[in-house]
Amino acid sequence: MSENEYPSLRSIELSRTSTGQYTARNAAGAEIEFGQGEGLLSPVELLLAAIAGCSSIDVDIATSRSAEPTKFAVTASGDKIVEEHGANRMDNLKLAFDLAFNDDADGRKAASMVERLVALSHDKYCTVSRTVEHGTPVASSVAVTTGEAN
Numbered sequence: 101m102s103e104n105e106y107p108s109l110r111s112i113e114l115s116r117t118s119t120g121q122y123t124a125r126n127a128a129g130a131e132i133e134f135g136q137g138e139g140l141l142s143p144v145e146l147l148l149a150a151i152a153g154c155s156s157i158d159v160d161i162a163t164s165r166s167a168e169p170t171k172f173a174v175t176a177s178g179d180k181i182v183e184e185h186g187a188n189r190m191d192n193l194k195l196a197f198d199l200a201f202n203d204d205a206d207g208r209k210a211a212s213m214v215e216r217l218v219a220l221s222h223d224k225y226c227t228v229s230r231t232v233e234h235g236t237p238v239a240s241s242v243a244v245t246t247g248e249a250n
Contacts, residue, residue, distance in 0.1 A: 144190065147232075148176035152195055154228040158221035159197065159214060167210040171200035193232070 112124045120136035134141045141149065152174045160172060178193040199214055201207030222229060 144180065147190070148178065148193075150228045151193065151226070151232065152176035154226040155195055155197075155218065155221040158225050159199075159217045162217050163199070163201075163210040163213055166213070167201050167204075167206040169199050169201055169210070171198065173198045193229075195229075 112126050114122050114124050117123055117133065117135075121133065121140065122135050123131050123133050125131045132141075132146075134143065134146055136142065156172070156174050160169075163169065175196040175198075176194070177196075178190040181189050181191045183189065195218075197214065197218055199211070201211045224230075
């Protein structure tokens with residue numbers, strides 16, 4: 101399938117590297133290892149990173165046109181909730197932006213845009229947080245065989 105055939109489709113391929121450890125790979129070949137174990141982000145931490153990263157890109161691209169930040173740090177946090185019937189989910193998701201720019205005309209211009217850009221990212225541009233807030237269903241399909249793997 102060519103990317104031009106379905107231009108809105110986004111996908112990754114996940115492969116197991118060992119028990120509880122995985123590699124996600126996109127069509128361009130970029131990879132990230134994650135799972136359970138030392139030095140690995142958990143899937144929940146990847147979700148938080150995706151939310152923070154999505155909004156960070158929106159803010160960074162726009163502000164960097166005026167000035168390079170001297171500090172750009174974002175903390176994503178939330179509470180893991182176990183519901184009455186035992187189902188897990190995250191609640192109270194929050195992003196905290198901590199940015200700094202030089203005290204010159206360009207830096208002040210970039211700094212003056214940050215609050216508006218964070219709001220625009222939340223309200224309009226960040227696909228990740230907007231999808232989480234929207235509550236988009238996740239469908240699954242399963243194919244299982246026995247014998248030798250292909």
